[in-house]
Amino acid sequence: MVNGKRVLIIIPALNESGSIADVVGEVRGELPGVDVIVIDDGSTDRTAAVAAAAGALVAKLPYNLGVGGAMRVGYRYARDHDYDVAIQIDADGQHDPRYVPKLVDLLDETDLVIGARFAGEGDYMVRGPRRWAMVMLSGVLSRVARTKLTDTTSGFRAANRRVIEMFAAWYPVEYLGDTVETLVHTARRGYTIRQVPVAMRKRMAGTPSHSPAKAMIYLGRAFAVLTLALIRR
Amino acid sequence: MKLTLVTGLTGLILLATIVELLRRRQLREKYGMLWLGVLVIVIPLSLFPRLLDNVAELLGVASGVSLVLFLGIIFLLLVCVHLSWEVSRLEEETRTLAEDFALLRTEIDADRAARNELVSTDG
Numbered sequence: 001m002v003n004g005k006r007v008l009i010i011i012p013a014l015n016e017s018g019s020i021a022d023v024v025g026e027v028r029g030e031l032p033g034v035d036v037i038v039i040d041d042g043s044t045d046r047t048a049a050v051a052a053a054a055g056a057l058v059a060k061l062p063y064n065l066g067v068g069g070a071m072r073v074g075y076r077y078a079r080d081h082d083y084d085v086a087i088q089i090d091a092d093g094q095h096d097p098r099y100v101p102k103l104v105d106l107l108d109e110t111d112l113v114i115g116a117r118f119a120g121e122g123d124y125m126v127r128g129p130r131r132w133a134m135v136m137l138s139g140v141l142s143r144v145a146r147t148k149l150t151d152t153t154s155g156f157r158a159a160n161r162r163v164i165e166m167f168a169a170w171y172p173v174e175y176l177g178d179t180v181e182t183l184v185h186t187a188r189r190g191y192t193i194r195q196v197p198v199a200m201r202k203r204m205a206g207t208p209s210h211s212p213a214k215a216m217i218y219l220g221r222a223f224a225v226l227t228l229a230l231i232r233r
Numbered sequence: 234m235k236l237t238l239v240t241g242l243t244g245l246i247l248l249a250t251i252v253e254l255l256r257r258r259q260l261r262e263k264y265g266m267l268w269l270g271v272l273v274i275v276i277p278l279s280l281f282p283r284l285l286d287n288v289a290e291l292l293g294v295a296s297g298v299s300l301v302l303f304l305g306i307i308f309l310l311l312v313c314v315h316l317s318w319e320v321s322r323l324e325e326e327t328r329t330l331a332e333d334f335a336l337l338r339t340e341i342d343a344d345r346a347a348r349n350e351l352v353s354t355d356g
Contacts, residue, residue, distance in 0.1 A: 039335070057343070059335040065328055073332045077339065173328060 002034060002104045005084040009036045009100075010074030011056070012067050013091035017045040023093050024054035030097040037077055038091070039070040047091075067155075068173035075159070075167040086167075087158045095156040099198045103158035111163045111191035112183075114149065115156030115198040129215040133222040137180060140226060145187040149195050153179045156198060163191055176225040184229040240279035248272045271308070 009027055013020050020038060027036055038051035042064035052058045059073050071088060078086040085104055089095045095115065103113045137152040153176070159167060163186060172181045187193055251272065255265040278284055278301060285297030294300045 037339075052342075057339060059339040061335045062331050065331055069328050069332060073335050076332065076336060080336070 002031065002085070002101055005104060005107075006082070007031070007034045007085045007087060007100070007104060008074070008078045008081070008083040009034055009097075010039065010071065010078070010086055010088045011036065011051075011091050012039045012041055012070035012074070012088070013043065013047050013051065014041045014064065014070075015043045015045050015047060016091040017043070017047045017050045019093050020047055020051045020091050021054040023089070023091055024051055024056045026093075027089065027097045027100075028055055031100055034100075035083075037074055039073045041065055041067070041070040066173045066175075066178075068171050068178040071178055072167065072171035072173075075164055075171060078164045079168040083164065084161060085158060086164050088155060090155045094200050096199065096201060099156075099196070100158070102196055102198075103156075106194055106196060107158055107160045109192075110194040111160050112186050112193045113158040114151065114154050114193065114195040115158075116149070116151035116154050116195040117198070117200045128212060129219040133215075133219040136219075137222055137226060140230075141180070141183050141187075144184055144230075145193040147193055147195070149183070149193070151195065152183060155179070166191075174225070175221060177229075180222070180225050181229040181232075184226075184232075237280060237282070240282070241276070244272060244276040244279040248276065267312075 009031070011020070011023065011027075016023075024036055024038065027034070036056040038048070038056045038058050040048040040051070040058060040060040042061050048058045048060045057077075059077065061070065061073065074088065075086055085107055087100055087103060089097065099115055103115060106113045134151070134153070138150050141152045142149045155178075166186070166189065167182070170185070172178065174181070183193065248269075251260070251265060251268045254260040255262070255269075260268075282298055282301075285300050287297075289295070289297040289300040292300065294303070
């Protein structure tokens with residue numbers, strides 16, 4: 001329970017046996033009385049076993065579906081078990097669970113709350129095409145959602161019952177669909193979106209990619225995904 | 234005459250292949266019927282390639298053979314698009330199945346854990 005609400009933390013994980021125990025442990029330590037479900041998206045390592053040992057519920061997908069597939073499993077679980085709030089957190093430890101109550105508080109007046117970097121708190125910098133992509137995405141999506149969004153690809157989000165219901169029935173599996181397309185869809189259906197500044201930490205395991213070619217490809221794909229999301233029904 | 238033999242034979246071999254696949258239940262009927270329908274058009278054309286010359290002239294195409302080629306490419310393109318569509322649908326279906334499976338496994342694990350706990354408190 002957080003402020004009288006039943007909260008489910010959804011952590012999609014792919015080969016994160018190195019960090020998942022710490023992340024689950026930290027969430028459970030910081031937020032007693034909150035349920036944690038780790039969606040193992042077809043990992044080849046011991047992610048599922050490690051997460052279960054750390055005290056999380058585990059849903060193990062038979063093969064890799066991509067973040068979107070894993071997220072929908074989480075939202076379906078939240079819907080079927082009647083949770084008031086579902087919160088998604090990355091498995092690499094970059095999201096600080098101490099911000100969760102802040103996100104949950106805002107759900108009283110908002111349907112979907114995003115924990116955003118570059119919104120005042122923390123120090124996180126990107127440059128080049130990756131930055132252009134972020135500027136483009138936040139510019140367009142802020143207009144669509146009629147609220148200021150600075151970090152549209154953030155995987156730190158909280159949803160209330162109405163959005164849980166929608167995400168359980170519909171959640172895209174395509175690249176960037178889990179972030180960009182869901183935002184467009186949510187805003188278009190009249191749900192309200194807000195962002196909350198959060199500080200991000202360095203990943204506990206794994207490395208982010210920094211190659212300029214990859215950044216250019218990312219920009220192109222972000223543009224394509226955004227355009228498609230906007231013209232889709 | 235030689236050419237007619239080659240094209241005619243090709244058409245007949247294709248027909249035999251489709252019928253055999255259908256007979257062995259390797260092709261879903263909807264696809265089998267589609268290809269059989271195509272062959273019903275293609276085989277007469279392979280025996281009498283000039284059949285479409287009049288239609289071609291009507292459309293401003295120089296020869297019936299070019300018209301067949303054009304229509305054939307359009308048809309194949311449409312078939313490819315249709316197959317991509319089918320694959321997308323199948324992927325969506327298998328995705329839902331995989332999700333259902335993961336959720337069921339979670340329920341079973343939770344059930345088993347609860348039962349084990351009961352047993353251990355009883356004993």
